[in-house]
Amino acid sequence: MSEDILDKKDTSNSPNEEHSDYTPAAAADGDVKHQLTGMYQNWFLDYASYVILERAVPHVNDGLKPVQRRILHSMKRLDDGRYNKVANIVGHTMQFHPHGDASIGDALVQLGQKDLLIDCQGNWGNILTGDSAAAPRYIEARLSKFALDVVFNPKTTEWQASYDGRNREPVTLPVKFPLLLAQGVEGIAVGLSSKILPHNFNEICDAAIAYLKGEEFRLYPDFQTGGAIDVSRYNDGERGGVVRVRARISKIDNKTLCITEIPYGKTTSSLIDSILKAIEKGKIKVRKVDDNTAGKVEILVHLAPGVSSDKTLDALYAFTDCEVNISPNCCVIDHKKPHFLSVSDVLRRSVDNTLDLLRKELNIRRDETLETLHFASLEKIFIEERIYKDKQFEQAETMDAACEHIDERLTPFYPQMVREVTKEDILKLMEIKMARILKFNKDKADEFIARMKADLEEIDNHLAHIVEYTVDWFARLKEKYGAHYPRRTEIRNFDTIVATKVAEANEKLYIDREEGFIGTGLKKDEFVCNCSDIDDVIIFYKDGKYKIVRISDKLFVGKNILYVNVFKKNDKRTIYNVIYRDGKEGYYYIKRFNVTSMIRDREYDVTQGNPGSKIVYFTANPNGEAEVIKVTLRPNPRIKKLVFERDFSEINIKGRQSMGNLLTKFDVHKISLKQRGGSTLGGRKVWFDHDVLRLNYDGRGQYLGEFQSGDNILVVMENGEFYTTDFDLNNHYDAGIRFVEKFDPEKVWTAVLYDADQQNYPYLKRFAFEAGSKRQSYLGDNKHSQLVLLSGEVYPRIQVVFGGHDQFREPLVVEASDFVGVKGFKAKGKRLTTYTVERIEELEPTRVPEPETDPEEIDEAVDNDVTAEDNDGQMHLF
Numbered sequence: 001m002s003e004d005i006l007d008k009k010d011t012s013n014s015p016n017e018e019h020s021d022y023t024p025a026a027a028a029d030g031d032v033k034h035q036l037t038g039m040y041q042n043w044f045l046d047y048a049s050y051v052i053l054e055r056a057v058p059h060v061n062d063g064l065k066p067v068q069r070r071i072l073h074s075m076k077r078l079d080d081g082r083y084n085k086v087a088n089i090v091g092h093t094m095q096f097h098p099h100g101d102a103s104i105g106d107a108l109v110q111l112g113q114k115d116l117l118i119d120c121q122g123n124w125g126n127i128l129t130g131d132s133a134a135a136p137r138y139i140e141a142r143l144s145k146f147a148l149d150v151v152f153n154p155k156t157t158e159w160q161a162s163y164d165g166r167n168r169e170p171v172t173l174p175v176k177f178p179l180l181l182a183q184g185v186e187g188i189a190v191g192l193s194s195k196i197l198p199h200n201f202n203e204i205c206d207a208a209i210a211y212l213k214g215e216e217f218r219l220y221p222d223f224q225t226g227g228a229i230d231v232s233r234y235n236d237g238e239r240g241g242v243v244r245v246r247a248r249i250s251k252i253d254n255k256t257l258c259i260t261e262i263p264y265g266k267t268t269s270s271l272i273d274s275i276l277k278a279i280e281k282g283k284i285k286v287r288k289v290d291d292n293t294a295g296k297v298e299i300l301v302h303l304a305p306g307v308s309s310d311k312t313l314d315a316l317y318a319f320t321d322c323e324v325n326i327s328p329n330c331c332v333i334d335h336k337k338p339h340f341l342s343v344s345d346v347l348r349r350s351v352d353n354t355l356d357l358l359r360k361e362l363n364i365r366r367d368e369t370l371e372t373l374h375f376a377s378l379e380k381i382f383i384e385e386r387i388y389k390d391k392q393f394e395q396a397e398t399m400d401a402a403c404e405h406i407d408e409r410l411t412p413f414y415p416q417m418v419r420e421v422t423k424e425d426i427l428k429l430m431e432i433k434m435a436r437i438l439k440f441n442k443d444k445a446d447e448f449i450a451r452m453k454a455d456l457e458e459i460d461n462h463l464a465h466i467v468e469y470t471v472d473w474f475a476r477l478k479e480k481y482g483a484h485y486p487r488r489t490e491i492r493n494f495d496t497i498v499a500t501k502v503a504e505a506n507e508k509l510y511i512d513r514e515e516g517f518i519g520t521g522l523k524k525d526e527f528v529c530n531c532s533d534i535d536d537v538i539i540f541y542k543d544g545k546y547k548i549v550r551i552s553d554k555l556f557v558g559k560n561i562l563y564v565n566v567f568k569k570n571d572k573r574t575i576y577n578v579i580y581r582d583g584k585e586g587y588y589y590i591k592r593f594n595v596t597s598m599i600r601d602r603e604y605d606v607t608q609g610n611p612g613s614k615i616v617y618f619t620a621n622p623n624g625e626a627e628v629i630k631v632t633l634r635p636n637p638r639i640k641k642l643v644f645e646r647d648f649s650e651i652n653i654k655g656r657q658s659m660g661n662l663l664t665k666f667d668v669h670k671i672s673l674k675q676r677g678g679s680t681l682g683g684r685k686v687w688f689d690h691d692v693l694r695l696n697y698d699g700r701g702q703y704l705g706e707f708q709s710g711d712n713i714l715v716v717m718e719n720g721e722f723y724t725t726d727f728d729l730n731n732h733y734d735a736g737i738r739f740v741e742k743f744d745p746e747k748v749w750t751a752v753l754y755d756a757d758q759q760n761y762p763y764l765k766r767f768a769f770e771a772g773s774k775r776q777s778y779l780g781d782n783k784h785s786q787l788v789l790l791s792g793e794v795y796p797r798i799q800v801v802f803g804g805h806d807q808f809r810e811p812l813v814v815e816a817s818d819f820v821g822v823k824g825f826k827a828k829g830k831r832l833t834t835y836t837v838e839r840i841e842e843l844e845p846t847r848v849p850e851p852e853t854d855p856e857e858i859d860e861a862v863d864n865d866v867t868a869e870d871n872d873g874q875m876h877l878f
Contacts, residue, residue, distance in 0.1 A: 047190065048189070048190035048191060051189045051190045052189040052190065052191075052192065052333070052338055053333060053336060054066050055067070055187075055189070056187035056188055056189035056193075056194065057187055057189055057192075057194045057331055057332065057333050057338055058180055058185045058187070058194065058196075058332055058333065059172050059332065059333045059334070060180070060332040060333065060334045060339070060341070060346065060349055060350070061172040061175070061334075061350075061353055062151075062172045062173045062174075062175040062179060062180075063175065063178065063179035063180025063181070063182075063183065063185070063350070064172075064173065064175075064179070064180075065107075065185070065187065066097070067093075067097055067099070067103065067104060067107045068107055068111060069169075069170060069172070069173055070093050070096040070097045070104075070169060071089065071093050071097075071104065071107060071108050071111065072111075072117065072143070072147065072151060072152075072173060073096065073169055073170055073173070074089055074092040074093040074095070074096065075089055075118075075141070075142070075143050076143065076151075076152050077092065078092060079142065079143055079148075081142070082142065083119075083121050083140035083141060083142050084140060084141060084142060085136070085137060085139075085140055086105065086108060086109075086136040086137075086139050086140065086141055087135075087136035087137045089108060089141060090104045090105050090108065090136055093108075095162065095166070095167055096162045096163070096167060096169045097163075098163045098164075101136075105136050108141070109124060109125060109133045111183075112124050112133075112141060113125065113127050114183050114184075114198075114224075115224070116144065116146060116147075116179075116182060116183060116201075117143065117144055117146065117147040117151065117179075117183075118141050118142070118143065118144060118147070119141065119142050119143065119144045119145075120139070120140075120141055121139065121140040121141065122134055122138055122139030122140055123138070123139060124139060127224060127225065127267075128225065128262065128267065128268055128293060128296075128297050129267055129268050129269060129293055130267030130268070130269050130270065146477075146481050149477075149480075150175060150176045150177045150179075150477070151173050151174075151175050151176075151179075152173065152174070153174045153357070153361065155360075155361070155364050156174040156357055156360045156361060156364070157170045157171075157173065157174050158170065158171040158172065159171065174357050175350075175353075175354075176354045176357050176358065176473070177204075177350070177354065177477065178204050178208065178346065178347050178350035178351065178354075179350075180196060180332070180346055180350065181196070181198070181199045181204055181219065181343060181346060181347060181350070182198065182199060182201055182204055183198055184196050184197050184198030184199075184221075189338075192331055192338060193329055193331065194329060194330070194331035194332070195326075195327070195328055195329045195330075196237065196328065196329075196330050196332075196343075196346075197221035197223075197237065197243070197264070197326065197328050198221060198222060198223060198224070199219050199220070199221055199222055199343070200222035200485060200487050201478075201481065201482060201484075201485035202478055202482040202485060202486075202487075203219060203220075203222070203487070204219065204347070205474045205475070205477055205478035205482065206478070207219050207347055208347065208350075208351045208354075208474045209471050209474050209475065211347065211348055211351050212351060212355075212467050212470055212471050212474075213471065217344070217347075219236075219237075219343050219344065219347060220234060220491055221234075221243060221264075221328075221489065222487050222488060222489045223245070223263075223264035223488060223489045224488060225261060225262050225263065225264055225266070225297075225488075226248060226260075226261030226262070226297075226488045226489055226490075227245055227246055227247055227248055227261045227262060227263050227264065227489055227490070228245070228246045228248060228489065228490040228491075228492050228494075229243055229244070229245050229246075229489050229490070229491055229492075230243065230244040230245075230246075230492065230493055230494040231243055231491055232493060234328070235328075235342075236342040236343050236344050237328045237330045237342055237343030237346075238328070238330060238340070238341075238342045238343075239328075239329050239330075239340055240327075241327065241328055242325050242326065242327050242328075243325070243326050243328070244323060244324075244325055244326075244494055245263040245264050245323070245324050245325075245326060245489075246263060246317060246322060246323045246494065247259050247261055247262050247263055247271065247316075247321075247322040247323070248260050248261035248490075249313055249316060249322065250734075251309050251313070251732070252300075253309075254303075254309050255302065255303050255305075255309070256300060256301070256302055256303065256309075257300070257301040257303070257309060257312065257313060257316070258298065258299070258300055258301070259271070259297060259298075259299040259301065259322065260296065260297055260298060261297055261488075262297055263321065263322070263323065263324045264324075264326065264489075265324065265326065266321050266324065268291055268293045268297060268299060270321060271299065271320070271321050271322065272289055272291055272299060274320040274321040274322075275289055275301065275316065275320045275322075276289065277320075278315070278316075278319040278320050281319075281533075282504060282506035282507070282532070282533060283315060283318075283319040283503055283504060283506075283532075284312055284315040284316065284319060284320075284504050285303065285304040285307045285312070285504050285506065286301055286302065286303060286304060286307075286312070287302045287303060287304045287305075288302045289301055289302070290302070301316070307504070308730065310728070310730045310731050310732045311502055311504075311730045312504075313732055314497050314501075314502040314730060314732075315502040315503065315504060317497055318497045318498075318499045318502050318503070319499070319503070323494075323497075328343075330342060330343060330345075330346060332346065334349075351470070354470060354473070354474075355466060355467070355470045358466065358469060358470055358473060359463065359466050362459055362462050362463050362466075362469075363463070365459055366456065366459045366460070366463070369452055369455050369456050369459065370418050370419070370456065372452055373418055373449060373452040373453065373456065374417060374418045374419055374425075375425065375428065376445065376448055376449050376452065377416065377417060377418070377449060378410070378417070378421065378425055378429060379429065379432065379445075380442075380445045380446075380449070381410060381413050382406075382410075382429050382432070383432075383437055383440045384442065385409065387406055387409050387410075388432075388437065390405065390409065392405050393405050393406065393409075402430070403423055403426045403427065403430075406426050406429065406430075407421070407423075407426060410426075492691065492692070493691040493692050494692060495689070495692040495694045495696075498569075499534060500532070500534055500535055500536070500568075500569070501568075501729075501730075502730070503532035503533075503534050503535070504532060505530035505531055505532050506532060506533070507520040507530070507531050507532060507533055507551070508520060508527060508528075508529075508530055508531070509527075509528040509529050509530070509531045509537065509551070509564075509566070510522035510523065510525040510526060510527055510528060511525060511526050511528050511561065511564055512525040512526070513526065513559070513561055514559070515556075515559075516556055516557055516558045516559040516561070517554055517555065517556055517557070518537065518539070518549075518554075518555055518557055518561075518564060519551075519552055519553050519554035519555050520533070520551065520552070520553055521553040521554050522554060528564055528565065529565055529566060531551055531566050532551070533551055534551070535551045535566045535567070536548045536549065536550060536551070536566070536567040536569075536600065537549055537550075537551060537564060537565070537566060537567060538563075538564070538565060538566075538567035538595065538598075539557055539561060539563070539564045540561075540562045540563040540564075540576075540606070540615070540618065541558065541560050541561060541562055542560040542561075542562045542614055542615055543560060543607075543613060543614055543615075544580055544605050544606040544607035544613050544614060544615050545603055545604070545605055545606075546595075546603075546604050546605075546606060547598070547601060547602060547603050547604060548567045548598050548600055548601075549600065549601060550600060562615060562618055563618060563620060565620065567595075567598075569596065569597055570596050570597065571594070571595075571596060572594050572596060573594075573622065573623055573624055573681060574594060574595075574620060574621065574622050574624075575592055575593070575594055575620075575621045575624040575625070575626075575653055575680075575681075576592070576593055576594065576595070576618070576619070576620055576621070577592050577617075577618070577619045577621060577626065577627065577648045577651075578590070578591050578592075578593070578606055578615060578617065578618050578660070579591075579615070579616050579617035579618075579629075579663055579671060580606055580607045580613060580614065580615045580616060580660075581607075581613060581614055581616055581668075582607060582608050582610055582613055583610035583611065583612050583613055584611065584612025584613075585612075586610065586612075586613070587662055587663075587664070587665050588616065588662075588663040588664050588665075588668055589607075589608075589659060589660035589661065589662060589663055590646065590648075590651055590660055590661050590662075590663040591606075591651065591654065591658060591659070591660025591661065592626070592648060592651045592652070592653045592654070593653060593654055593655060593656040593658065594653065594656070595656055604656065606656070608659055616668060616671060617629065617671045623679045623681065624653070624679045624680050624681035625676070625677050625678060625679055625680070626647065626648035626649035626651075626677040626678075626679075626680045627648055627673055627674075627675060627676050627677045628645055628646070628647045628648070628673075628674045628675040628677060629645065629646050629648070629671055629672065629673060629674060630643060630644075630645050630671070630672050630673075630674045631643070631644055631645070631646060631663070631664065631668060631671050632668070632669045632670045632671070632672070633664065633666050633667065633668055633669060634666070634667040634668070634669045636666060636667070639666055645674060646663065647677070648677065649677055649680050653680075682706065683706035683707050683708045683711075684697060684706065684707045684708075684727060685697065685699075685703070685705070685706050685707075686703075686704045686705065686706075686707050686713075686727045686742075687699055687700055687701045687702060687703050687704060688701050688702045688704055688713075688733075688740050689701035689702075690702065690737075693732070693733045693734070693735065693737070694729070694731070694732070694733070695713075695727060695728075695729050695731060696729065697729070702740065704727075704740070704741060704742050705741075705742040707727045707742065711726075711727065711742065711743070712724040712725065712726060712727075712742075712743040712771055713725050713726070713727055713740065713741070713742060713743060714739070714740070714741055714742070714743040714744075714769055715733060715737060715739075715740050716737070716738045716739040716740070716769075716790065717734070717736050717737060717738060717775075718736045718737070718738045718787075719736065719777075720753075720777045720778060720779035720785070720787055721775045721776065721777050722769055722775070722776060722777075722778060722825075723772060723773055723774060723775045723776070724743050724769075724771045724772060724773065725773065738790065739790070739792070743769070743771060745768060745769075745770075745771065746768065747768060747769075747792065748766055748767070748768055748794070748822050749766070749767060749768065749769065749790060749791065749792055750764070750765075750766050750790070750791045750792075750793065750796045750798075750816045751764070751765050751766075751767070751778060751779075751787065751789070751790045751791075751829070752764050752787075752788040752789050752790075752798060752832070752840055753765075753779055753785055753786060753787050753788055753829075754785060754786045754788065755780065755782070755785055755828065755829075756780075756782040756783075756784035756785045756786075757780065757782050757785070758828070758831070760786075761831050761832075761833070761834060762788065762800070762831070762832045762833065762837055762840060763828060763829040763830060763831050763832065764798060764814065764816060764819060764820055764829050764830055764831075764832050765778075765820065765823065765827055765828070765829025765830070766816060766817070766820055766821065766822045766823070766829075767822060767823055767824055767825040767827060768822065768825070769825060770825065776825070778825040778826075780826070780828070788840045789840065789841070789842055791816075791842055793842075793845055794817075794845075794847075794848070794849045795815065795816070795817050795845045795846070795847040795848070795849070796816045796817075796842060796845060797813060797814070797815055797816070797842065797843040797844070797845055797846065798813070798814045798816055798819075798832070798840065798841075798842060798843070799811050799812070799813050799814075799840070799841050799842075799843050800812040800813075800814070800832055800833055800837055800840050801837070801838045801839050801840070801841070802833075802835050802836060802837060802838060803836050803837060803838025803839075804836035804838075805836060806835040806836045807836075807838065809835065812832070812833060813843065814832065
């Protein structure tokens with residue numbers, strides 16, 4: 001449903017309507033047959049229009065639903081600076097809102113929990129735990145200072161009669177701020193809904209200023225509950241966009257995870273319920289969950305023994321409400337119709353509205369100041385010229401005659417007036433009391449008139465530069481209230497978590513080869529491997545056919561099974577080495593291939609598909625290993641060599657549909673393994689993506705190198721901590737990384753630090769990091785020690801520039817390798833200076849390490865050396 005509903009409503013009662021309208025007179029006539037279709041069409045459209053316009057969707061001008069607007073209007077009428085009982089506010093709001101007190105009370109609590117317009121006192125519930133507020137008679141509220149500054153101005157408010165005609169209420173409040181974007185809103189109407197996410201107060205002010213200056217701006221959501229958000233598909237808040245929101249989860253140790261921030265729209269109770277459901281389904285292995293939430297979120301997830309904390313962290317995002325997708329839908333009311341806009345459009349319209357309201361306020365102030373100046377000038381002339389002492393004035397028989405005389409006396413001064421003098425002005429002069437005339441002071445009157453003229457000049461300047469004035473308005477709002485609204489939700493890119501990779505292997509896969517069944521319920525049959533209930537299984541048959549199927553309790557897959565295991569999608573490292581016979585009496589072929597993707601339950605063929613084909617040798621190699629096999633042929637007079645060897649490493653890895661290479665044309669007696677081989681794929685090339693703080697094999701981010709089994713990654717943090725990890729993709733890394741690279745235990749590092757234990761003098765140390773998953777600090781045990789620089793150069797040069805009383809000293813340049821020897825990372829190092837230091841910086845090295853030479857290259861060079869005799873008869877080596 002869209003604005004078409006409201007357009008249809010206007011034409012539904014046209015004279016050419018097919019169905020007759022329902023009327024009370026027709027209802028009273030028992031012989032009349034009513035057309036229910038027409039009644040439904042008219043009444044349903046009336047109802048839909050009412051819900052859209054008067055209940056569920058906010059107005060673009062003030063960003064408020066009708067109930068919220070009426071609550072704020074009632075609170076303004078009650079406002080005296082003190083708190084009011086919420087029950088009292090609800091009662092006053094019912095003068096304007098034709099619904100029950102419960103709906104008004106709920107809307108008021110939701111407004112209060114947003115911590116922007118309402119100053120709350122008492123138990124207003126908890127958005128973190130979902131606890132409800134206390135009863136309205138126990139809690140109190142008043143308008144916040146921000147609301148009093150930006151929401152109300154009766155002089156610029158458009159009014160309308162309330163539903164019963166006894167009171168006036170605002171059509172929209174004159175809000176001078178993009179309130180809709182700051183608070184967010186969610187409403188479900190008839191046929192459409194609105195979901196606008198809250199945004200950061202300071203960023204809204206910055207975006208408004210950028211728009212007024214004609215600059216580009218971007219706005220992204222910010223939630224009171226914190227967490228992290230991926231806005232790559234936000235689509236500026238329009239329909240079709242989506243954001244991913246994650247809880248903030250940290251590792252206390254390898255056995256405990258702590259959730260400290262939750263996704264928007266969730267509570268600690270609902271989050272824990274989703275974790276418990278995932279535990280029940282076997283998605284994750286958790287020993288227990290503790291909820292220690294009070295003022296801040298603290299949910300402790302205790303892991304079962306032997307469970308990876310990194311894998312469990314991913315599983316929490318994949319299978320629980322620790323990660324949720326939110327689809328925004330920016331629907332607002334404008335000119336009595338619903339419109340679908342973007343967040344940027346809403347900001348522009350709101351800022352334009354703010355500019356218009358500020359202009360109106362300035363014009364009102366200008367008119368009021370002109371009136372004040374006008375009467376002050378008249379009063380000054382009236383008293384200074386002693387018109388009230390004039391005999392003709394005193395002897396005037398009627399009021400009209402007196403007014404005519406005053407008008408005549410003032411005529412010479414009319415050119416000085418800001419506007420024409422009216423009879424009302426003269427009557428007002430005649431109301432001046434004698435006490436005021438006696439206390440009149442010419443200097444003070446002149447000073448007051450000068451001040452009014454200065455105010456007028458200032459107002460005229462603001463009106464002439466209304467855009468700059470509006471920019472200053474938003475800047476003042478940010479300066480006054482911005483400190484209370486820091487960004488709580490971190491904006492970052494998320495990696496895509498594949499559920500099958502992080503699901504806990506809580507099931508065991510079995511196979512019944514004789515009957516042709518596989519499944520997790522065949523406890524008495526042959527064990528294959530551990531698996532999860534969302535895995536796929538790949539099955540190879542002896543006739544060369546293969547397929548993938550879904551894990552189940554018991555599934556018939558057929559007999560003659562050769563190999564079965566869990567299937568890993570997009571796995572290019574698992575290589576299948578196969579020898580098959582093409583047809584019943586055909587040739588033998590050898591091939592190597594991987595299987596990265598398949599359609600579930602579709603049958604594929606390793607062979608060429610000829611009848612009687614079969615696999616005679618098969619291995620599955622998780623890291624592309626290539627073995628050497630021995631082939632024994634059946635005796636045949638034409639064959640000179642009955643036994644030969646074949647190395648699979650000589651066979652190229654091709655697609656699964658390739659025919660393969662010819663192994664032999666003769667009958668094979670047997671094929672046996674002679675020697676296991678190594679991987680032909682080389683080491684794993686690993687990259688680190690600093691955006692998502694994860695490793696990948698896809699070339700995203702910083703290249704770390706090629707990793708063999710046993711290689712580690714060194715992680716050095718900004719706070720001086722370091723540790724090493726393997727290159728598993730499930731590893732998690734925290735923000736604040738200074739260096740991440742392939743770990744080299746022989747590499748020497750140079751650090752300059754201020755040692756808090758040694759009066760904060762600068763020290764220089766050289767050391768090598770040690771492998772270990774436990775975090776250690778190379779800055780020492782004192783947390784107040786500060787790192788100045790850390791260098792991985794072989795021959796670093798350090799320059800110390802002096803300051804303070806020692807600023808006239810020449811800078812000290814130190815060759816680190818000559819200054820101090822290499823020691824353990826816990827060593828104190830050597831003090832650089834005791835003088836006052838302004839800064840310490842690293843210079844370009846003057847020495848570089850000699851390139852390492854391969855021993856084979858040295859041998860080759862020696863073999864190629866020649867001798868020659870020069871003019872002095874000596875031998876030289878070239």
